[in-house]
Amino acid sequence: MSQTMTGTGAKPAMPVGAVVIRFAGDSGDGMQFAGGEFASTSAIVGNDIATFPDFPAEIRAPRGTTFGVSGFQLQFSSTDIHTPGDMVNVLLAMNPAALKVNLHDVEEGGIIIADSDEFTPVNLGKCGYPAGYNPLADETLNAKYQIFRVPMSRLTREALAGINIGTKDMDRCRNMFALGIAYWLYQRPIDTTLERFDAYYGGSKKRPEVAAANAMVLKAGYYFGETAELFPTRYEVAPAPTRPGTYRRISGNHAIVLALATVAAKANKDVVFAGYPITPASEILHGLARLKHLGVRTFQAEDEIAAMCAAIGASYAGQLGVTATSGPGLALKSEGLGLAVIYELPLLVFDVQRAGPSTGMPTKTEQADLLQALFGRPGECPCIVVAPATPSDCFDMTIEAARLAIRHMTPVIVLSDGYIANGAEPWKIPSLESIAEIPVSHPGPEARVNGVYQPYARDERTLARPWALPGTPGLEHRIGSLEKQHLTGNVSYDPANHEAMVKLRQEKIDRAAATIPPLEVRGPESGDVLILGWGSTFGAIATAGDRLREAGLSVSTAHLRYLNPMPSNLEQVLRRFGKVVIPENNLGQLRLIIRSRFLIDARGINHVRGRSFRVDSIVNEVREMMDTKG
Amino acid sequence: MSQTMTGTGAKPAMPVGAVVIRFAGDSGDGMQFAGGEFASTSAIVGNDIATFPDFPAEIRAPRGTTFGVSGFQLQFSSTDIHTPGDMVNVLLAMNPAALKVNLHDVEEGGIIIADSDEFTPVNLGKCGYPAGYNPLADETLNAKYQIFRVPMSRLTREALAGINIGTKDMDRCRNMFALGIAYWLYQRPIDTTLERFDAYYGGSKKRPEVAAANAMVLKAGYYFGETAELFPTRYEVAPAPTRPGTYRRISGNHAIVLALATVAAKANKDVVFAGYPITPASEILHGLARLKHLGVRTFQAEDEIAAMCAAIGASYAGQLGVTATSGPGLALKSEGLGLAVIYELPLLVFDVQRAGPSTGMPTKTEQADLLQALFGRPGECPCIVVAPATPSDCFDMTIEAARLAIRHMTPVIVLSDGYIANGAEPWKIPSLESIAEIPVSHPGPEARVNGVYQPYARDERTLARPWALPGTPGLEHRIGSLEKQHLTGNVSYDPANHEAMVKLRQEKIDRAAATIPPLEVRGPESGDVLILGWGSTFGAIATAGDRLREAGLSVSTAHLRYLNPMPSNLEQVLRRFGKVVIPENNLGQLRLIIRSRFLIDARGINHVRGRSFRVDSIVNEVREMMDTKG
Amino acid sequence: MTTANIPLPSYTPRDFASDQDVRWCPGCGDYAVLTGVRKALAGLGIPREKFVFISGIGCAARFPYYMNTYGLHTIHGRAPAVATGVKLANPDLHVFIVSGDGDLLSIGGNHTIHAIRRNVDMTIILLNNRIYGLTKGQYSPTSEVGKVTKSTPMGSLDFPMNPLAVAAAAGCQFIARTLDVDVKMLETLIARAVAHKGTSIIEVYQDCNIFNHGSFFYASQKETREANTVTLEHGKPLIFGPDRDRGIRIKGGTLTSARLGDGVDESDLLVHDETDPNLAFLLTQMAHPALPEPMGVLFARPGAATYDELVFSQIAQAKMKSACKGDTLEHLLHGDETWVVE
Amino acid sequence: MTTANIPLPSYTPRDFASDQDVRWCPGCGDYAVLTGVRKALAGLGIPREKFVFISGIGCAARFPYYMNTYGLHTIHGRAPAVATGVKLANPDLHVFIVSGDGDLLSIGGNHTIHAIRRNVDMTIILLNNRIYGLTKGQYSPTSEVGKVTKSTPMGSLDFPMNPLAVAAAAGCQFIARTLDVDVKMLETLIARAVAHKGTSIIEVYQDCNIFNHGSFFYASQKETREANTVTLEHGKPLIFGPDRDRGIRIKGGTLTSARLGDGVDESDLLVHDETDPNLAFLLTQMAHPALPEPMGVLFARPGAATYDELVFSQIAQAKMKSACKGDTLEHLLHGDETWVVE
Numbered sequence A, B: 001m002s003q004t005m006t007g008t009g010a011k012p013a014m015p016v017g018a019v020v021i022r023f024a025g026d027s028g029d030g031m032q033f034a035g036g037e038f039a040s041t042s043a044i045v046g047n048d049i050a051t052f053p054d055f056p057a058e059i060r061a062p063r064g065t066t067f068g069v070s071g072f073q074l075q076f077s078s079t080d081i082h083t084p085g086d087m088v089n090v091l092l093a094m095n096p097a098a099l100k101v102n103l104h105d106v107e108e109g110g111i112i113i114a115d116s117d118e119f120t121p122v123n124l125g126k127c128g129y130p131a132g133y134n135p136l137a138d139e140t141l142n143a144k145y146q147i148f149r150v151p152m153s154r155l156t157r158e159a160l161a162g163i164n165i166g167t168k169d170m171d172r173c174r175n176m177f178a179l180g181i182a183y184w185l186y187q188r189p190i191d192t193t194l195e196r197f198d199a200y201y202g203g204s205k206k207r208p209e210v211a212a213a214n215a216m217v218l219k220a221g222y223y224f225g226e227t228a229e230l231f232p233t234r235y236e237v238a239p240a241p242t243r244p245g246t247y248r249r250i251s252g253n254h255a256i257v258l259a260l261a262t263v264a265a266k267a268n269k270d271v272v273f274a275g276y277p278i279t280p281a282s283e284i285l286h287g288l289a290r291l292k293h294l295g296v297r298t299f300q301a302e303d304e305i306a307a308m309c310a311a312i313g314a315s316y317a318g319q320l321g322v323t324a325t326s327g328p329g330l331a332l333k334s335e336g337l338g339l340a341v342i343y344e345l346p347l348l349v350f351d352v353q354r355a356g357p358s359t360g361m362p363t364k365t366e367q368a369d370l371l372q373a374l375f376g377r378p379g380e381c382p383c384i385v386v387a388p389a390t391p392s393d394c395f396d397m398t399i400e401a402a403r404l405a406i407r408h409m410t411p412v413i414v415l416s417d418g419y420i421a422n423g424a425e426p427w428k429i430p431s432l433e434s435i436a437e438i439p440v441s442h443p444g445p446e447a448r449v450n451g452v453y454q455p456y457a458r459d460e461r462t463l464a465r466p467w468a469l470p471g472t473p474g475l476e477h478r479i480g481s482l483e484k485q486h487l488t489g490n491v492s493y494d495p496a497n498h499e500a501m502v503k504l505r506q507e508k509i510d511r512a513a514a515t516i517p518p519l520e521v522r523g524p525e526s527g528d529v530l531i532l533g534w535g536s537t538f539g540a541i542a543t544a545g546d547r548l549r550e551a552g553l554s555v556s557t558a559h560l561r562y563l564n565p566m567p568s569n570l571e572q573v574l575r576r577f578g579k580v581v582i583p584e585n586n587l588g589q590l591r592l593i594i595r596s597r598f599l600i601d602a603r604g605i606n607h608v609r610g611r612s613f614r615v616d617s618i619v620n621e622v623r624e625m626m627d628t629k630g
Numbered sequence C, D: 001m002t003t004a005n006i007p008l009p010s011y012t013p014r015d016f017a018s019d020q021d022v023r024w025c026p027g028c029g030d031y032a033v034l035t036g037v038r039k040a041l042a043g044l045g046i047p048r049e050k051f052v053f054i055s056g057i058g059c060a061a062r063f064p065y066y067m068n069t070y071g072l073h074t075i076h077g078r079a080p081a082v083a084t085g086v087k088l089a090n091p092d093l094h095v096f097i098v099s100g101d102g103d104l105l106s107i108g109g110n111h112t113i114h115a116i117r118r119n120v121d122m123t124i125i126l127l128n129n130r131i132y133g134l135t136k137g138q139y140s141p142t143s144e145v146g147k148v149t150k151s152t153p154m155g156s157l158d159f160p161m162n163p164l165a166v167a168a169a170a171g172c173q174f175i176a177r178t179l180d181v182d183v184k185m186l187e188t189l190i191a192r193a194v195a196h197k198g199t200s201i202i203e204v205y206q207d208c209n210i211f212n213h214g215s216f217f218y219a220s221q222k223e224t225r226e227a228n229t230v231t232l233e234h235g236k237p238l239i240f241g242p243d244r245d246r247g248i249r250i251k252g253g254t255l256t257s258a259r260l261g262d263g264v265d266e267s268d269l270l271v272h273d274e275t276d277p278n279l280a281f282l283l284t285q286m287a288h289p290a291l292p293e294p295m296g297v298l299f300a301r302p303g304a305a306t307y308d309e310l311v312f313s314q315i316a317q318a319k320m321k322s323a324c325k326g327d328t329l330e331h332l333l334h335g336d337e338t339w340v341v342e
């Protein structure tokens, strides 16, 4: 059915390369669902997509207030894209608050489709518009944007007239009217969404009437687009060329969940996840709690310290201890992390960074925990630190982190952030066979030398110590948080031994560089400017680099997924460029390290706004730097 | 009496410039007391002194074991000195374990005075000497050192024959025999020590017989030196020229205690000290707990987190919150510190660093918490960090820290370490009038603007916010750990506001540089090499610099007492030297910052042995660097 | 201190409302508590600026923002520690801690217990909704065994913590409980708690409308309340039930419920003695469905010295002693042993 | 698991001694406890490699170094959390936590309580010396009011924590107490604690010879022990005193001491029922000098499911369900919604 609907628009369809659409409304308005559906459908028709939800800080703010606005932004494109987009091309605003909060992100000339029924004096007042003012009627705004007033609430109810459901349920379908319009505007098929209604409401929920109502409203919205003569054009975004394969949409947090289950299979270890809820990391706990059948055990501890310590206990006892948190939790875990470092046990710590300092803005993103991850422990206390670049990269880097932790017998910190944790993109589902096993070995009783077991003997190449399991007869040994004697692991206060151990622990981490991939450059291998990034700025940086090169500038980009140790070719790469620019969602944390290590006058682009980076701000600032000498 | 004793040595007295003496014995042997007495007496006769105790890790290890050895090292000198010395000139060893543990620190040709009675087969066995071996009889050792065997135990008992005290009490006097010998050897008067016996045992303890016994043994030791014909020479260390004034001996921890009481007087605020015991910071709590009459309130919290948070509460409520800990405790306090930063409240955090990582070597020194102090918090979370250079500098820097905290409304971290915390030196007691008042102001009800109080309004110059006291009518306001709106302090998720606040908090700390003194150079203002240090390496660096200059090399030294912000002239100073060398008791933490900030190829001298730096290792390594080019 | 000859302020609850929008979910039980607290404070005659509301993190912990008093929203679990510092610095302030079950019992459990055992003079209002609200619905230390939440999809496993039992074990001298819907009782309890010197704790059964709706309906709803709760009054027998025909008896240290009549009359029933610490513990153990749950003051025994009092009496003592001995800062700086260089 | 047809190991206490020198102060009560533990373990017939001793930081916390078993000396206060992780990873291990009062009740109080309320299957040996030993003598949460220490030169102010009362309030199902000098009783208690499924706690009154010598002499010394302690035996009346002529009675939920004779005989005395949780709490409240302090098993009730058991039963259930439904990792990776690009 939808095939026909898609194909037969009376309106001419204008081809466009990429579109940024944002659904915005009250927390209760179902914006995340509508946006998610648009994203799925767009992916299925072959566009590349990138999405980002923007939740309000409150659980359920009073309806109609600006702080209760929930948004979902999506870029869909006929080419490879890396971000959900800077400026919004189309805004669907379900009430005045949604318009008010999101208006400044809409591009000049952009489309605004608003539910005009909701722009009542009361609602306008709730979000602070002066009495008598209605933005939909504001001439300046109408000159600047293409504003479409659609009485969605009324049309929804009308579409459902005679259907036997309550008005509350009726009003909940408004989001489908908006989605219908959006589907029509961009020539999307509506069938996957229709199927979802059936599966969800028709299935376990046993409310087929709600499924039917939603379907009717979705179609009503679609037909409204078709017939209302309101919109002068439809748009067409052609499929993006992609590698063949089976795809799904994935967010960073979910990718970590899937990866940890994969680690359990590939290392033949159970994952013992000990966590304490904290935004925006809690979904990792939630997701893993459902995977008991796949070698994952979860434990909600009484606090972050206990979670960290339970993970240590689990690794000691022979499974893979994992914990996840955000910045304030990482602070609490720091003493425990030091213990893991001196124990030399494998362990994963995920820090899904959020805006700080202190509690800060828990629902907003930031990447300002890098220095904490590197240095936030007493004494010389090195561990491996990695950072995924995109939502789907969270899958790969989690597996990589587990591999490193086990191979080098060390805790590994994985720095994600709110942006990639909640953002989503298409992911080519790997075949399980294509993922390498993670080799693990444990010594047996034969590991004793002259009847004595040495828990701090080391692998010659990696300097890793053996991972002996309690329960193994003959390997009984004690390890502690005090400095330990080389080889025996006994308590030692010997000055020379301490220095040797401090240096051994550092050397062990440094040597891990041998097994990490070299840094790759996007664009020419040398040139005027290298834009270097880490973590979630990848999308913005890569896109900015592409644009700058398109504009004829000698700019390449590179992305550090390994922060400690860093890839061995990093220095060579840096030295091939006239200038190194480091955009960061902090005041310059990677920059501090790069400058110190290589004495290169790296410059920063630093925005700390609780948001992902904008492509244009990188483009503009790099252009400026290239114009001015220095 | 002692005057005569001092003056009439039958032996010729050889003048020497400086002597390093170490008293070593079992924990129960009273070495700290003997060493302390020698130090006091030396100070009183006008020598410059520097002392360092070396406690065993165990509370009371079994007698005679190497891990139960307690030591006290002292350098006394006729010139200005800055360290307790690298190599020991005279070792007093009360048993075989003490000899074994300390022998490698004695200079070739140095003097060893041992209690030969204690070198029994049993005792020799206890500390692991092979059966039949006695180091006192070892020819190689006798060739290398001047070993004097004195049957101190027997002589002590003999001296006390007929005195009515138990053998346990008798044997406890052995340390005084050793001290008596040492006093004789260096021509020191014995009267202050005699007076101490009277004051202590004769006074509150009401055991005059013990006072008498100690006095008899001290004299017996002294006369033994005089009469035994064992020692070929006596030595004389002339008084060091010093500024006139009243002096006392002071350790770093005690200096902090005195300074906090002084702060209470000078700021007219009570100091509310909330702490949790941890080596080597506990004495700060102990010392302050006795100062309730001087505006100091102490609170032993349930852990470091509670201590940190109670200090925050105290500062909020209008007194000066202070806490003290060591590295592991600082890790636990890091989340709370972030709260203090976003609250923008004045507060002092002392970190008496010890060897890490993790529990590490609690009784040993290290300076590896610098990066933790600077960066160990989530988000962009700057605060002021200072580090005293010597035991007595702990007094000045504590007052300075309080001044900065109050003036700039910020937590200040003070980085001391085990070395200066326990080490002692002479201190010219300041007159209270000479110490400037610490101005504090609190807004009154008139601070409201149009009836509204703005807790985050800022001082134009310093950017500090006002310190409003709960209890003040009309200034009721709420502050929280969430990001706050500029001026109002209300919760704000506004992106631009967040960025502005992040930058304001940073700028506020940066601006504190305006009121800190410029970096001073010891030696010529420019030259080949600048040795830059921070914290407790001061003594070793200054001495090394002096020696290198004496040797004709173009070397100066400088010491950073302000780590964040740094003195504004730092860059100019650094650029006036061909090479910058940074010795640190860590793997290069200040070096990382200096390299990053100034892109200067600073080199490190890094020893991480749980000990203070040796002058000669700096001298040698700097020489080497100057020999090899680069 | 300075209020002796100043007329007592007269307030309305509105005077205690700050200018910030209240941002709990519609229907959240926290609203009623806010109302109750504002009302109670208006009636105390204590100047507004003397109050400090301190919280940790959570939905409940937003409380201070809504009170027109001094307030601190701190970090997760640490409110009791911050509050202790406030009282040490200025014991004249009236300190309230208002926070959730996760905040005060999970991450903050230790601080809560230690504040109680020190008997710092302040009032803890524990908003117990048996769930983590702000982080969107994980089980909390007070959740029932088997609770299905986001973090426990197959049901939680651990035995819930009984906050009042733990408070009793820690030596709390004022222990009370009420329901979010019972604003009147909350008012009374707050007045009593403020009058009590030392740490007082008031547990409020609070409905989380979004993530744990109805968890306390057995106790809070008109239809079930009388059967499932018993309101305590000092010196009165424990009678409950919609027809007030049931009561609580004690035998050999065990509480049982009995129906009046049938040879059991009021005189057989346990008479509440709010000063009996052993009884207090037994009362904290009364749990639905076996027994009705006690509301009101379970335990209140005046007389124990508070931490803040003791601190200041030691200070006074030390000052007196030092004044006699002439122990000054000057002396301290000099210490026992000085020498003079001329 | 694999021990079924392997002969039980036979050990002597010496087999449980590691090669490390024991470094407590001469005369420290910890020595006797070490002896008792080694003896008890030798008698259990459990292979040595199955034991893991876990501690925090403190003098007591050096314990694991001296046991020839697996051992973890962790960080201050966190032993219960580490131990929970160990049990989650490998429930077959026999886990002991041995640590001090500061470690387990001050900084680690919360972890102790939460481990107990989860009923993780392990044994906590609390070496209570009422002082911080390793940091050289500050008061601890169990120190008596008024204790003069380095940090409280005018005497401590806070009310001591009663660890067994708190354990009882947290729902601990095995609660015992003994004296460092009573190695025999410790042996028995350990055997029972290991047999008990779930968290067991054994408080040991331990003399710190250096910083708090004699603190428990009222209970531990020959001359005073009989008068000031009462040894509990299930089903037996509580009789104590050097002449065994005194006993404990219960009246209206309160325990009192009585002299036998004078119209009071054994049948009037309280008979110990170690399965009665209310009694357990009352027993924890018995304190010198008012009453003799109970030694032995205060409370032991088998039957409560342990956390580790429940975890693994949920896992088994989940595996069964997924096996039926065919839920594989492959399925998980694919999720609900995929599309194919060709």
Ligand SMILES: Cc1ncc(C[n+]2csc(CCOP(=O)(O)OP(=O)(O)O)c2C)c(N)n1
Pocket: A276, A277, A278, A279, A304, A328, A329, A332, A359, C057, C058, C059, C060, C061, C075, C076, C099, C100, C101, C102, C103, C104, C127, C129, C131, C132, C133, C134, C135, C140
């Ligand atoms: C250190 C730290 N860990 C975790 C969090 C996340 N967090 C915020 S509130 C909360 C629990 C809230 O539960 P509760 O105290 O019961 O309050 P409620 O929201 O139910 O009122 C958690 C886990 C945090 N803010 N800080």
Ligand SMILES: Cc1ncc(C[n+]2csc(CCOP(=O)(O)OP(=O)(O)O)c2C)c(N)n1
Pocket: B276, B277, B278, B279, B304, B328, B329, B332, B359, D057, D058, D059, D060, D061, D075, D076, D099, D100, D101, D102, D103, D104, D127, D129, D131, D132, D133, D134, D135, D140
């Ligand atoms: C995080 C941290 N804080 C403080 C310390 C210092 N510390 C070590 S042991 C201890 C208390 C010891 O008391 P307790 O647990 O009673 O053991 P005991 O020595 O009396 O056996 C303290 C405060 C530490 N090691 N780590």
Ligand code: SF4
Pocket: A059, A060, C023, C024, C025, C027, C028, C029, C030, C059, C060, C129, C133, C134, C207, C208, C209, C210, C211
């Ligand atoms: S989530 Fe629950 S507790 Fe939080 S505001 Fe909403 S209803 Fe209240």
Ligand code: SF4
Pocket: B059, B060, D023, D024, D025, D027, D028, D029, D030, D059, D060, D129, D133, D134, D207, D208, D209, D210, D211
């Ligand atoms: S200090 Fe006390 S507890 Fe510690 S080892 Fe010595 S006697 Fe034992």
Ligand SMILES: [Mg+2]
Pocket: C058, C100, C101, C102, C127, C128, C129, C130, C131, C132, C133, C140
């Ligand atoms: Mg809650």
Ligand SMILES: [Mg+2]
Pocket: D058, D100, D101, D102, D127, D128, D129, D130, D131, D132, D133, D140
């Ligand atoms: Mg103790």
